[in-house]
Amino acid sequence: MQINVRFLDKRILKYFYEEKEWIERIHFLRKSFDYHKNVNILMFDSVDELSRFKGKKVPPWVIGTYEENSIIILDYKLWKDRGVGTFNQILVHELAHVIIHNSTKYPCPIWINEGMAMYFARQIVSDQDTEDICDFEDIYKIDFSNPNIYRISSYVINLIITKYGIDNTILRLKTASEFYNDYIFGKDNVNKLLLQIRNSKI
């Protein structure tokens, strides 16, 4: 199975092959987007080193990020016990960002980008806890200053994928020229989907 990732650090190989089941998941992600270009994976020893590489200050909580065709990840031993996910989960999350970045015509809104990355990385959030935080007017106004951004994004993307299917969702993501008024990703459709869920619970 061809996954086209270049491990630029020996440590990555070790971590990667400890969870072989994710090879299948990488394959599914690449096939879903029909994106097969090589992606480099680099590993760093500290957030400072990562900041120097990026040429800008990276927030201290960051464990992974991405660029054009590279994933940049902190050594797993530094965040293994933080409860944020396994090594390959974070790797697949960042790989999804790389692929979305290179597959979309227009810049992908934050919530779609994060929600899709969490979907492919199987970073599952509980529906029950999340419904309460989905009382926003406009999902496009939510940014990283909102501590619930990942949960909200994941919840809404799952609603969309359940309704339209993964292939239609990705096709739309790749071809949409504008998201805000889109019939799938648009603000009004998101509010409609959330309302349907709320009404079905009454």
Ligand SMILES: [Zn+2]
């Ligand atoms: Zn992300």
